[in-house]
Amino acid sequence: MAKMNLLQAINSALDLAMAKNDKVSIFGEDVGHFGGVFRATSGLQEKYGRDRCFNTPLVEQGIIGFANGLAAQGSFPVAEIQFGDYIFPAFDQIVNETAKFRYRSGNEFNVGGLTIRTPYGGGIHGGHYHSQSPEAYFAHTPGLKIVIPRNPYEAKGLLLSSIFDPNPVLFLEPKRMYRAAVGEVPEEEYTIPLGKADVMKEGSDITLVGWGAQMEIIEKAAELAEKDGVSCEIIDLRSILPWDKDTVAESVRKTGRLVISQEAPHTNAFGSEVAATVQEMAFLYLESPIMRVSGLDTPYPLAHEKEYMADHLKTYEAIKRSLNY
Structure with a gap:
């Protein structure tokens, strides 16, 4: 190593x-x-x-x-x-x-x-x-x-x-x-299978899904939520084509809630596909609407990057909205 x-x-x-x-x-x-x-x-x-x-x-x-x-x-x-x-x-x-x-x-x-x-x-x-x-x-x-x-x-x-x-x-x-x-x-060769999500942390109250750099933000949001007594399950998709819909749906059937956090603009971002598929596969298990945290529907701004970013505070707010629905 x-x-x-x-x-x-x-x-x-x-x-x-x-x-x-x-x-x-x-x-x-x-x-x-x-x-x-x-x-x-x-x-x-x-x-x-x-x-x-x-x-x-x-x-x-x-x-x-x-x-x-x-x-x-x-x-x-x-x-x-x-x-x-x-x-x-x-x-x-x-x-x-x-x-x-x-x-x-x-x-x-x-x-x-x-x-x-x-x-x-x-x-x-x-x-x-x-x-x-x-x-x-x-x-x-x-x-x-x-x-x-x-x-x-x-x-x-x-x-x-x-x-x-x-x-x-x-x-x-x-x-x-x-x-x-x-x-x-590891310094030697190893592989990770494509198309298989990683359940980074198991939880019982809400499922948090993302990919790439957004996983660090999701982990920070989960830390804030856990101070409120919320048990978060965290899933990194790793691959979004193909994406591991079965792992996500299985998690949502357990927790009843889903927050998708992504960096891209809100409209037609990949989180929309995740949300649509999960409601098809686990609709009767949902306790609240699926929440999507995203960038804004604008060109990426230089001066207002902090306001644009889907940060841990926006993700934490989405967790609270889901739990208080």
Whole structure:
């Protein structure tokens, strides 16, 4: 075991994957000698050479188009999009090519070896072009997997699973946690199954669900609620495509209440899907309406970031509203 922050855990996963299989390559804007804007790929070009870790032009559609072609030939490309906010020029490639490659070829070809890494989310005073949470746009796309880790241990295990999963994976990294989250991480290879939620804490009064950086906020809200005598069950979805609806529904059948806390704007965020599915699966067990805590339906503000964020106090207020309904 070693102390790692989230960036170091990601770097360790990439290093192990490249050592394990010489068909794993990493590319994106400034990922080579510079190590990327956050230094997630530091040292990998020196260790594995320019053929396997290299810079690309500043063209996201080209990065994913190239990655699709490489994956179609049996390689395991790990394509980095520098910020989640800049993934949209590649939206057509991801949604119409990556996700549909296997289906439209009748399984004759696939790009299952492709992993797309990108940092997402706010909390770093990045303004409206460096703070967005775009997961819901892609969750509407059959053929993709979407994975979002909450801490260094989860990041390494989930990334290793993603790289060698037989399906294309969009791996969203909470940039606010890159250096803020530190924990014990095995130095050797290990994997965490995709599509399986983690019940971080068991409780009896209310279920709290989230993913990525929001899990830290949910834990803080739960600490406040527990001072009021409220027993909170906390679930990290880990993957939102596919998402572990059975674990969430089972929890809600036990607690009778659900709060979903997410960073993205409120309307059509992925929490809406969770809420709709849970009421289908556990309607008669609900003691109060499902609560959603979200960002605001505005562009991400720089000056008013604190007011915009779905913080622990807003989540705590939602817990109280659910219990007092």
